[in-house]
Amino acid sequence: MTLLILLSVSFIAAVVLAFVGDRKFAHEINILGSAATFIAGIGLAIEVYMNGPMVAGGKFFFVDAFNVYLAVLTSFVSMTTAVFSRRYMRWEREHGRVGHWGMRFYHAMFQLFIFAMLLALLTNNVGVLWIAMELATLSTVLLVSLYRTPTAIEAAWKYFILCGVGIALALFGTVLLYFAAEKVLGEGGEALLWTNLSQVSDKLEPTVLSLAFVFLMVGYGTKVGLAPLHNWLPDAHSEGPTPISAVLSGLLLNIALYALVRCKVLVDGATGTHQAGYIMMGFGLLSILVAAFSLLRQKDIKRMFAYSSIEHMGIATFAFGLGGQIATFGALLHMLVHSLTKSSIFFTAGHASQMHRTQEMDKIKGLLRGNPLVGWGLMFGVMAIVGMPPFGVFVSEFLILTATMKDAPLLTPLLLIGLGVAFAALFRRVQPMVAGIIPANQHPLKAAHIPVILHMALVLIIGLYMPSFLAEWFHTAVELLK
Amino acid sequence: MSINLAAQVNSIMAALILLTSFGLLVQRRMYGLLHLFAWQGLFLSVSTAIVGYVSGAHHLYISSILTLTLKVVLIPYILHFLMRQLHIHKEVEQLVNVPTTMLIGIALVIFSYYLTAPIRELSTLVTRSTLAVALATVMLGLLMMITRRHAVTQIIGFLALENGLFFAATSATYGMPLVVELGVALDILIAAFIFGIFFFQIRTTFDSLDVEQMTQLKEED
Numbered sequence: 001m002t003l004l005i006l007l008s009v010s011f012i013a014a015v016v017l018a019f020v021g022d023r024k025f026a027h028e029i030n031i032l033g034s035a036a037t038f039i040a041g042i043g044l045a046i047e048v049y050m051n052g053p054m055v056a057g058g059k060f061f062f063v064d065a066f067n068v069y070l071a072v073l074t075s076f077v078s079m080t081t082a083v084f085s086r087r088y089m090r091w092e093r094e095h096g097r098v099g100h101w102g103m104r105f106y107h108a109m110f111q112l113f114i115f116a117m118l119l120a121l122l123t124n125n126v127g128v129l130w131i132a133m134e135l136a137t138l139s140t141v142l143l144v145s146l147y148r149t150p151t152a153i154e155a156a157w158k159y160f161i162l163c164g165v166g167i168a169l170a171l172f173g174t175v176l177l178y179f180a181a182e183k184v185l186g187e188g189g190e191a192l193l194w195t196n197l198s199q200v201s202d203k204l205e206p207t208v209l210s211l212a213f214v215f216l217m218v219g220y221g222t223k224v225g226l227a228p229l230h231n232w233l234p235d236a237h238s239e240g241p242t243p244i245s246a247v248l249s250g251l252l253l254n255i256a257l258y259a260l261v262r263c264k265v266l267v268d269g270a271t272g273t274h275q276a277g278y279i280m281m282g283f284g285l286l287s288i289l290v291a292a293f294s295l296l297r298q299k300d301i302k303r304m305f306a307y308s309s310i311e312h313m314g315i316a317t318f319a320f321g322l323g324g325q326i327a328t329f330g331a332l333l334h335m336l337v338h339s340l341t342k343s344s345i346f347f348t349a350g351h352a353s354q355m356h357r358t359q360e361m362d363k364i365k366g367l368l369r370g371n372p373l374v375g376w377g378l379m380f381g382v383m384a385i386v387g388m389p390p391f392g393v394f395v396s397e398f399l400i401l402t403a404t405m406k407d408a409p410l411l412t413p414l415l416l417i418g419l420g421v422a423f424a425a426l427f428r429r430v431q432p433m434v435a436g437i438i439p440a441n442q443h444p445l446k447a448a449h450i451p452v453i454l455h456m457a458l459v460l461i462i463g464l465y466m467p468s469f470l471a472e473w474f475h476t477a478v479e480l481l482k
Numbered sequence: 483m484s485i486n487l488a489a490q491v492n493s494i495m496a497a498l499i500l501l502t503s504f505g506l507l508v509q510r511r512m513y514g515l516l517h518l519f520a521w522q523g524l525f526l527s528v529s530t531a532i533v534g535y536v537s538g539a540h541h542l543y544i545s546s547i548l549t550l551t552l553k554v555v556l557i558p559y560i561l562h563f564l565m566r567q568l569h570i571h572k573e574v575e576q577l578v579n580v581p582t583t584m585l586i587g588i589a590l591v592i593f594s595y596y597l598t599a600p601i602r603e604l605s606t607l608v609t610r611s612t613l614a615v616a617l618a619t620v621m622l623g624l625l626m627m628i629t630r631r632h633a634v635t636q637i638i639g640f641l642a643l644e645n646g647l648f649f650a651a652t653s654a655t656y657g658m659p660l661v662v663e664l665g666v667a668l669d670i671l672i673a674a675f676i677f678g679i680f681f682f683q684i685r686t687t688f689d690s691l692d693v694e695q696m697t698q699l700k701e702e703d
Binding site: 125127128130131134135138141142145148149150151153154155156157158160161164165168169171172174175176178179182183187191192205207208211234235239 | 539597605620624651665673676677680693
């Protein structure tokens with residue numbers, strides 16, 4: 001029941017907001033809808049915490065420790081993003097960057113996007129998972145081109161085409177998966193249900209599944225933003241409105257990785273080898289290195305943090321590929337803290353570029369004096385994302401690094417080079433932006449405080465003390481993914 | 483209709499789908515592309531219906547009707563409408579290296595046969611031999627999207643790729659579960675509306691639908 005509420009709230013909110021359009025209170029309805037989704041998410045989490053994994057809606061939905069925390073995270077970040085977008089998008093509207101229809105579209109699609117992500121997380125059907133992923137792409141494509149500038153349209157077109165093709169290959173992988181499953185489970189919808197598949201995964205035909213995994217890896221990997229399939233990501237994240245960058249980076253990449261990991265479990269069960277893991281490790285490591293060295297060359301603030309997202313998704317993919325208790329635990333934690341930190345960074349980066357009327361980092365200066373919250377928010381955000389203690393990213397990266405040293409010691413230097421270069425690249429850039437006197441091109445701005453403070457506080461708390469329920473979920477999830 | 487005959491008719495349909503794929507790869511004229519795409523949809527729909535008849539999997543009839551309405555009627559109609567609105571229906575696209583493209587296409591078909599060989603051995607379905615054609619259609623659609631520079635052509639390549647996926651689903655497994663097929667069809671329909679809006683956005687911003695002009699976003703050195 002809670003599950004149904006969780007899903008339907010965002011869908012209803014999307015419809016309502018399509019009718020409300022550009023009216024003044026549209027922002028508040030957006031916040032209200034996302035807050036209701038979040039509350040339902042908490043409710044679901046408590047239910048699962050009390051009663052364990054559950055299957056609902058005629059086996060159509062399925063909640064376990066792995067997806068419930070992502071569902072709560074998704075609804076939480078979308079709520080804080082809605083709070084942030086109230087001030088941010090009002091400013092954009094007042095400065096004429098978005099029109100009347102643009103705002104109507106923005107709100108409706110924002111909620112539809114959340115709906116698609118939650119559906120992808122909670123569905124038990126691997127085919128429906130694919131459909132929801134595609135819906136999540138489609139609902140954000142036109143949001144990326146919201147500003148109608150030539151670069152925005154180019155970015156959106158790239159996003160549409162590349163992710164469209166990528167996800168099409170994932171569908172081919174799903175067809176192959178169904179082909180193998182049908183032999184064991186018989187024809188019909190039952191054969192694509194994850195709960196059934198995971199029970200018989202050792203009976204699935206290994207050759208078919210390893211072929212399927214190549215397609216699924218390339219397909220969902222495109223959406224995760226793994227190198228060399230990452231070309232769409234920096235463009236889409238830098239050209240779209242900042243709240244969309246925040247949810248794309250903080251949530252959508254996670255969901256795509258979730259889909260990939262779910263498929264990996266089945267392939268591992270069927271092949272009995274570590275082959276899928278090696279493929280993921282390769283893609284992950286390549287992404288870390290490509291992103292780290294690309295970070296050095298960035299001039300656009302949002303583009304830079306988009307590359308940082310590629311790096312962090314690479315780290316999580318690598319860790320899932322590595323497998324083992326510590327690495328998987330680290331990867332799950334990394335998805336959580338990266339999502340919180342990165343969306344907070346995008347909030348502050350968005351405000352910073354509004355204050356300076358540009359996204360070029362050379363022209364952004366004196367943030368600490370101009371707007372302490374934005375300045376400190378960005379500073380702490382970057383400190384957290386590069387993996388400095390005491391923030392949560394440090395913990396997850398430390399765990400992953402430890403596991404790498406144990407299981408794949410030869411790869412440790414590569415991983416460390418990636419982390420080190422990313423650290424240097426980001427720090428070199430953030431210092432001049434936050435320090436210094438207020439430049440002439442800076443304008444005062446009423447920034448959204450609460451989301452940034454909330455996110456950073458959570459990342460700090462997770463870094464210092466892991467709540468027991470979270471640790472318990474992660475441990476259960478680690479068992480599931482073994 | 484005996485199973486043997488049906489399998490042969492299905493193979494002919496597969497051959498025709500492959501033929502239209504190659505046709506799409508080198509067709510210069512916009513209307514020509516549209517017609518070829520509609521024909522491909524029709525062959526796909528007929529093939530799905532035949533498989534549905536032979537296998538007794540009656541949900542394939544629904545899938546077949548879905549393909550017919552979506553890929554043969556609705557999307558070509560939308561594209562036709564857009565081409566008229568944007569005055570590009572008489573445009574002729576410049577193509578380079580047609581022979582090379584064809585050769586790569588042939589290589590892709592052989593590669594598809596190689597890749598699907600283990601699956602063909604495992605399968606007991608009458609349609610198993612057409613799976614390679616389905617994968618080839620997917621790859622040729624991909625090739626078309628890479629080699630072509632026009633926004634409309636790229637979209638047709640994308641839709642041809644989706645045709646290949648539907649075909650793969652029917653030939654490998656007698657179709658995906660109905661809920662999945664319906665969802666995929668819905669996604670394609672939404673995508674059709676989105677690229678419609680896109681064409682207008684690209685046209686008003688860039689003055690033409692040549693995606694070659696979209697090269698502003700890249701890493702500066």
